[in-house]
Amino acid sequence: MLEADFKYIIDTFFTLFTMVLIIFMVPGFAMLEAGLVRTKNVSAVLTINVMIYAVASLAFLLVGYELAFGGWESDTSSIWAAFMFQMAFVGKTVNIMSGGVSERVRIIPLAMFTVVMGAVIYPLVVNVSWGADFLAGTLLDIDMYDLAGSTVIHSTGGWALLAAIMIVGSRKGRYVGDKIKVIPASNIPLVVLGALLLWIGWFGFNGGSVGSISSVENANTVAKTIMNTNTAGLAGAIIAGLLMYFRYKLLDITMILNGALGGLVAVTAGPDLYDMYTPILIGLVGGFLVVFAVPIFDKLRLDDPVGALSVHLVNGIWGTLAVGIFVDGISFVSQLKGVVVVAVFAFSVSFVVLYLINKISKFRAQDDDQVEGMDINECGLEAYPEFKRSI
Numbered sequence: 001m002l003e004a005d006f007k008y009i010i011d012t013f014f015t016l017f018t019m020v021l022i023i024f025m026v027p028g029f030a031m032l033e034a035g036l037v038r039t040k041n042v043s044a045v046l047t048i049n050v051m052i053y054a055v056a057s058l059a060f061l062l063v064g065y066e067l068a069f070g071g072w073e074s075d076t077s078s079i080w081a082a083f084m085f086q087m088a089f090v091g092k093t094v095n096i097m098s099g100g101v102s103e104r105v106r107i108i109p110l111a112m113f114t115v116v117m118g119a120v121i122y123p124l125v126v127n128v129s130w131g132a133d134f135l136a137g138t139l140l141d142i143d144m145y146d147l148a149g150s151t152v153i154h155s156t157g158g159w160a161l162l163a164a165i166m167i168v169g170s171r172k173g174r175y176v177g178d179k180i181k182v183i184p185a186s187n188i189p190l191v192v193l194g195a196l197l198l199w200i201g202w203f204g205f206n207g208g209s210v211g212s213i214s215s216v217e218n219a220n221t222v223a224k225t226i227m228n229t230n231t232a233g234l235a236g237a238i239i240a241g242l243l244m245y246f247r248y249k250l251l252d253i254t255m256i257l258n259g260a261l262g263g264l265v266a267v268t269a270g271p272d273l274y275d276m277y278t279p280i281l282i283g284l285v286g287g288f289l290v291v292f293a294v295p296i297f298d299k300l301r302l303d304d305p306v307g308a309l310s311v312h313l314v315n316g317i318w319g320t321l322a323v324g325i326f327v328d329g330i331s332f333v334s335q336l337k338g339v340v341v342v343a344v345f346a347f348s349v350s351f352v353v354l355y356l357i358n359k360i361s362k363f364r365a366q367d368d369d370q371v372e373g374m375d376i377n378e379c380g381l382e383a384y385p386e387f388k389r390s391i
Helices: 003-023 025-036 041-071 077-101 106-125 148-169 188-210 216-248 251-267 278-299 308-326 332-360 367-372 374-379
Strands: none
Touching: 003 025, 003 188, 025 077, 025 188, 041 077, 041 106, 041 278, 041 374, 077 106, 077 148, 077 188, 077 308, 106 148, 106 216, 106 332, 148 251, 148 308, 148 332, 188 251, 216 251, 216 278, 216 332, 251 278, 251 308, 278 308, 308 332, 367 374
């Protein structure tokens, strides 16, 4: 067997394997969100997550991939493997958004937005960062380093979520006058399972983004990338737990897990470039930001049941800027420019699309439907029919 053929086979297998790890994030998001919402909304959340994977992936297959990369070509591995790897990413942008508008959003209009995100919005962000780059040579051309998508994926989803919350509003009864009603998670074991599935999936998310494992140098880079990814998650979990204990003398597992996810989001922009110690600092800042951003968004009346704005938007920005701070030869200004360009595009286009869809089919469920539960009104199927549901 020729060496070139062997490398082609190894890299194809590596791409497919990491793609499978990323797909594990589909049940990860589903379980995390199902555990964080009330029992009367679990079936709706699960349905939304499955539909996002199906609809976004098909939209990306038919339109988005070619828009992002300008064609179907790959010299180092099978083009079908390359597509599947990129396809595994696309639904994550909508997963981020759907979790943040849980318990009051209707499924059909969200599916309509998913088509636009998978076919146009996300592919255009990919185009100017990882892909064909139609902005090359213009004033808006960005030279941002973002290995696996702190900005391209996480911030894009975060900006879409911010636009959606502004249009959909908060859950009924969440904010009453100056008071913020605490709505507890319904199933902590599911939250833990979902977060840990996401954590495992991140090894494919970041490790696979190196692109090749068929040489000693690339194999070492993949291993370092995965190690640094894990390190940032560890640091984020630890600092979130410590901060919660110092402030409330309690260890909140949901905040600890969100701290870990915040660290993972933050390191995603440059885990292949850092030494083994820098991800500790990046993860610590990421976990810190999650703990302090969650109450800030509540004070702003931005109702986010899963903390997605704090985890994905805030840490997507931090992680991208961190590359410019800690890595020699990468301009902080270029990183900042990339963050701003994507922010303006993703938020403004998402807001317009969501606004127009909302005129056709309302995103927000009626108050009575929210009280009864989205399971009955959107799915006709309760996740826990034998249990008494809380209002």
